[in-house]
Amino acid sequence: MYNEKVMDHFMHPRNVGEIDNPDGVGQVGNPVCGDIMKIFLRIQDGRIEDIKFKTFGCGAAIATSSMVTELVKGKTLDEAMQISNKAVAEALDGLPAPKMHCSNLAADALHAAIEDYKKKQQTSK
Amino acid sequence: MVLATEVVDELYRIRSERGKGFMRRVYLDHAATTAVHPQVLQTMLPYLQDQFGNPSSIYSWGREAKAAIENARAQVAALINADPAEIIFTGSGTEADNTALVGVASALGHKGRHIITSKIEHHAILHTAEDLEQKGFQVTYLPVDGDGLVDPEDLKKALTPETILVSIMFANNEIGTIEPIGQLAQIAKEHGVLFHTDAVQAVGNVPVDVKELGVDLLSLSGHKIYAPKGVGALYVRRGTKIKPFIHGGAQERKFRAGTENVPGIVGLGKAAELARLELPERRAHLIELRDYLIEGVLGSIDHVRLNGHRTCRLPGNANFSFEFVEGESLLLSLDLAGIAASSGSACTSGSLEPSHVLLAIGLPHEIAHGSLRLTLGRENTKEDIDYVLSVLPDIVNRLRAMSPLAPKGGLSCV
Numbered sequence: 199m200y201n202e203k204v205m206d207h208f209m210h211p212r213n214v215g216e217i218d219n220p221d222g223v224g225q226v227g228n229p230v231c232g233d234i235m236k237i238f239l240r241i242q243d244g245r246i247e248d249i250k251f252k253t254f255g256c257g258a259a260i261a262t263s264s265m266v267t268e269l270v271k272g273k274t275l276d277e278a279m280q281i282s283n284k285a286v287a288e289a290l291d292g293l294p295a296p297k298m299h300c301s302n303l304a305a306d307a308l309h310a311a312i313e314d315y316k317k318k319q320q321t322s323k
Numbered sequence: 324m325v326l327a328t329e330v331v332d333e334l335y336r337i338r339s340e341r342g343k344g345f346m347r348r349v350y351l352d353h354a355a356t357t358a359v360h361p362q363v364l365q366t367m368l369p370y371l372q373d374q375f376g377n378p379s380s381i382y383s384w385g386r387e388a389k390a391a392i393e394n395a396r397a398q399v400a401a402l403i404n405a406d407p408a409e410i411i412f413t414g415s416g417t418e419a420d421n422t423a424l425v426g427v428a429s430a431l432g433h434k435g436r437h438i439i440t441s442k443i444e445h446h447a448i449l450h451t452a453e454d455l456e457q458k459g460f461q462v463t464y465l466p467v468d469g470d471g472l473v474d475p476e477d478l479k480k481a482l483t484p485e486t487i488l489v490s491i492m493f494a495n496n497e498i499g500t501i502e503p504i505g506q507l508a509q510i511a512k513e514h515g516v517l518f519h520t521d522a523v524q525a526v527g528n529v530p531v532d533v534k535e536l537g538v539d540l541l542s543l544s545g546h547k548i549y550a551p552k553g554v555g556a557l558y559v560r561r562g563t564k565i566k567p568f569i570h571g572g573a574q575e576r577k578f579r580a581g582t583e584n585v586p587g588i589v590g591l592g593k594a595a596e597l598a599r600l601e602l603p604e605r606r607a608h609l610i611e612l613r614d615y616l617i618e619g620v621l622g623s624i625d626h627v628r629l630n631g632h633r634t635c636r637l638p639g640n641a642n643f644s645f646e647f648v649e650g651e652s653l654l655l656s657l658d659l660a661g662i663a664a665s666s667g668s669a670c671t672s673g674s675l676e677p678s679h680v681l682l683a684i685g686l687p688h689e690i691a692h693g694s695l696r697l698t699l700g701r702e703n704t705k706e707d708i709d710y711v712l713s714v715l716p717d718i719v720n721r722l723r724a725m726s727p728l729a730p731k732g733g734l735s736c737v
Contacts (some may be wrong), residue, residue, distance in 0.1 A: 200655075
């Protein structure tokens with residue numbers, strides 16, 4: 199059902215965990231639909247210096263969360279905002295069709311975390 | 324001769340040797356399907372080759388096939404204490420369920436247009452009931468309590484002069500709860516209403532006696548009791564008003580058209596005979612393993628609940644909900660450890676909703692998503708359960724460590 203790359207990220211997820219006092223936090227999904235993704239960011243000079251995730255969900259939800267953290271670590275915020283859910287799925291060499299809508303939300307969680315960071319920046323100015 | 328299962332075994336061996344060395348494999352999804360019993364296979368083989376005749380033919384090949392079907396009919400009847408003439412072979416348990424509902428609706432629709440069933444039925448019943456609703460029938464879906472039991476009082480209240488059929492499953496396929504079928508059938512009988520039970524999960528696992536229960540119709544399936552896939556049966560009590568569901572030739576006394584699946588039917592017959600002879604031992608074996616598994620899981624993992632009734636449950640069924648984790652992730656992890664299981668999470672149900680059964684017993688969505696069903700069979704051993712108990716806590720812990728729902732600081736295994 200899942201390809202080897204997805205299974206690799208499911209079994210050996212990268213950047214799992216939380217960041218203490220993160221610069222930005224984003225969460226998407228809800229327990230009702232069975233997927234929750236939470237992304238924590240540490241931002242330094244407009245770049246993602248560190249990123250961690252926690253996910254409740256299926257194999258695809260965990261693998262996409264892992265992949266998005268790998269894709270954007272070290273990237274600028276603008277570059278990170280360009281990453282789409284589709285790009286995450288492609289980086290995993292594809293997901294089964296039913297998973298494309300329900301569990302492919304990792305980029306949305308990332309974008310929510312970046313928006314959270316930007317909002318915090320504005321209020322602290 | 325190399326059997327297909329040996330090829331698969333070899334593939335698994337190669338795959339696992341590339342990984343972490345030889346992997347144990349434990350099949351714990353017997354409610355989904357079972358392996359054909361070796362004796363069943365032996366009984367079937369002649370009917371695939373030398374005795375391949377069409378039972379409707381008058382020459383010797385046909386007569387031999389016909390005799391084999393009648394022998395199987397007697398074997399199935401004996402398992403549920405029916406008369407052989409009351410057994411109709413079908414292509415599956417699902418077809419038996421469809422036939423019961425649609426057949427009674429067709430035969431008695433002029434008398435009344437109300438059917439009663441429960442919220443936790445198999446989709447073979449639920450989706451057929453929904454289809455009948457589209458065709459102008461009214462359907463009442465009885466609720467269940469937290470253990471999954473239908474309250475007989477609810478059935479009494481739901482019956483109306485329009486009611487023509489009550490269909491309540493014998494035992495639930497997900498949570499294993501066994502319903503008070505005798506009591507429910509008695510209530511239907513007192514009101515002159517036909518009673519059907521989907522006993523696909525029960526037959527062969529617990530004693531089922533149609534005369535003692537007083538049911539009019541009962542569905543069973545071959546591949547749940549070590550017969551092959553593609554064969555089932557419907558018990559129709561003599562004199563029950565019902566119309567055929569599949570039309571065509573005169574097979575099954577004009578009740579179920581289509582050339583009979585002779586090898587499948589012979590296999591179901593043999594499986595029924597074995598189930599009847601071995602029932603007490605099989606049941607005791609399953610209950611012992613099941614209780615060992617349940618106690619082991621509840622004793623080694625925090626924030627877990629057993630779904631379904633503790634004692635009124637199928638001998639081979641254990642169904643748990645693990646908080647803070649999602650079912651498909653559990654299944655994938657177990658599969659990587661060589662363990663076959665099932666879940667009621669949305670991801671495994673093919674929809675966005677978790678299992679209707681788990682919601683009906685009152686579980687919140689997030690708990691329903693974290694369900695795991697382990698169903699045992701005749702070939703399972705205590706070592707199989709020990710293996711599951713040796714890997715499951717780590718799997719749950721690993722997923723919880725990743726979960727934003729789990730309390731911070733993690734959960735300790737007891």
